[in-house]
Amino acid sequence: MSSDSAVPFHRSPIIVGFGGACVDILAVVAAFPKPDDKIRSTNLKIQGGGNAANALTCAARLGLKPRIISKVANDTQGRAALEELEADGVDTSFFVVSKEGCTPFSYIIVDSQTKTRTCIFTAGYPPMIPEDLSRDSLLSALEGAKLVYFDGRMHETALFIAREAFCKNISILVDAERPREGLDELLTMTDYLVCSERFPQAWTEVASLSRALVSILLKLPKLKFVIATLGAKGSIMLEKCFDDGRQIEEVDVDSSLESLTKQTDDSIATPTCIPSSVTKFRAEGIGSVCGRLYVGTAEKIPPSELIDTTGAGDAFVGAVLYAICKNFSPGKMLPFASCVAAAKCKALGARSGLPYRRDPCLASFSL
Ligand SMILES: Nc1ncnc2c1ncn2[C@@H]1O[C@H](COP(=O)(O)OP(=O)(O)O)[C@@H](O)[C@H]1O
Ligand SMILES: *[C@@H]1O[C@H](CO)[C@@H](O)[C@H](O)[C@H]1NC(C)=O
Ligand SMILES: *[C@@H]1O[C@H](CO)[C@@H](O)[C@H](O)[C@H]1NC(C)=O
Numbered sequence: 001m002s003s004d005s006a007v008p009f010h011r012s013p014i015i016v017g018f019g020g021a022c023v024d025i026l027a028v029v030a031a032f033p034k035p036d037d038k039i040r041s042t043n044l045k046i047q048g049g050g051n052a053a054n055a056l057t058c059a060a061r062l063g064l065k066p067r068i069i070s071k072v073a074n075d076t077q078g079r080a081a082l083e084e085l086e087a088d089g090v091d092t093s094f095f096v097v098s099k100e101g102c103t104p105f106s107y108i109i110v111d112s113q114t115k116t117r118t119c120i121f122t123a124g125y126p127p128m129i130p131e132d133l134s135r136d137s138l139l140s141a142l143e144g145a146k147l148v149y150f151d152g153r154m155h156e157t158a159l160f161i162a163r164e165a166f167c168k169n170i171s172i173l174v175d176a177e178r179p180r181e182g183l184d185e186l187l188t189m190t191d192y193l194v195c196s197e198r199f200p201q202a203w204t205e206v207a208s209l210s211r212a213l214v215s216i217l218l219k220l221p222k223l224k225f226v227i228a229t230l231g232a233k234g235s236i237m238l239e240k241c242f243d244d245g246r247q248i249e250e251v252d253v254d255s256s257l258e259s260l261t262k263q264t265d266d267s268i269a270t271p272t273c274i275p276s277s278v279t280k281f282r283a284e285g286i287g288s289v290c291g292r293l294y295v296g297t298a299e300k301i302p303p304s305e306l307i308d309t310t311g312a313g314d315a316f317v318g319a320v321l322y323a324i325c326k327n328f329s330p331g332k333m334l335p336f337a338s339c340v341a342a343a344k345c346k347a348l349g350a351r352s353g354l355p356y357r358r359d360p361c362l363a364s365f366s367l
Pocket of ligand 1: 196197229230231232234235297298299300301306309310311312313314316337338339341342345
């Protein structure tokens with residue numbers, strides 16, 4: 001098994017990501033405009049975006065060699081998106097570039113007062129279809145891969161890739177923002193799930209977040225863990241453990257989460273992680289699952305340093321991809337991912353703040 005730090009860069013595990021790549025046009029405003037207002041920006045940035053492209057950029061800066069599968073058009077934006085990914089060390093040789101059409105892009109309004117980011121997304125054309133990828137090219141993309149990641153977009157092609165990865169026994173990580181077409185089948189093949197705060201309840205129709213996490217582990221027997229990211233409140237992770245027949249005490253999952261949350265210390269600025277012991281978590285009316293629950297705190301960023309949360313979730317996922325490849329324990333992975341996401345939040349756009357492996361902010365993780 002590889003240790004955390006001994007793997008030389010050129011032998012870093014290969015990961016493959018499939019999903020969105022686009023161009024973001026970010027305008028920072030002092031206050032969000034009203035309809036028909038004419039206002040000035042205080043800062044403007046044009047930068048590559050898209051969930052998968054952002055997360056893989058993050059993983060590349062940390063030292064992985066990611067391959068991206070996505071689609072852009074051969075226009076100015078598309079060429080810029082590819083160049084930027086290449087410059088960051090993401091392998092774009094499996095990109096589909098259509099001669100005609102247009103590359104997807106997002107207008108993003110960053111309100112520096114309320115610290116919100118409002119996105120207006122325009123899908124690319126023509127949309128990606130499984131026929132865009134030959135089976136040969138897919139097989140070369142997956143060659144030697146340790147992990148395949150999906151951002152949940154473009155489900156038909158995602159499923160085409162996931163079925164192949166599944167047959168090859170390559171682990172699958174999915175980032176789920178909300179229930180989408182095709183996601184259910186993708187989730188049945190998923191090993192690691194990272195999702196938004198609202199996803200667990202939206203997908204399971206269960207009334208509390210912690211019970212919804214139990215329900216997710218019960219519905220998806222292949223899943224090893226689920227993490228919900230909660231913005232400035234941090235993250236919660238439920239990891240499945242194998243019930244070895246020992247008599248494990250059954251505990252209500254809502255009260256477990258409450259008691260772990262109480263143990264977090266508000267005076268610590270750096271991200272922390274409070275683990276439960278291996279427990280049989282009971283979700284009222286749903287069932288029970290053997291596992292460990294972790295409460296991760298986010299970094300406490302001073303308001304003057306909090307610039308933009310665009311892509312915070314993508315940075316978190318990029319760091320989780322790295323942590324899985326390097327066999328980090330959950331107790332190291334959650335603070336690490338929160339640290340990486342916090343660094344991202346201190347600069348404008350989804351990528352400017354993404355830290356490199358040697359960044360002082362990551363020194364305590366001995367990468
Ligand atoms: N305001 C913030 N302060 C500190 N960390 C943050 C903040 N917003 C996001 N993060 C970090 O980024 C992670 C993902 O953020 P979240 O808002 O949940 O995702 P998304 O960008 O997908 O909406 C959080 O778990 C946290 O670690
Ligand atoms: C993109 O268009 C340019 C000309 O504008 C051409 O030289 C190039 O080969 C095209 N690339 C692809 C992948 O179609
Ligand atoms: C599949 O991969 C897992 C590790 O990810 C390994 O433990 C298992 O033995 C593999 N199974 C097969 C059939 O190769």
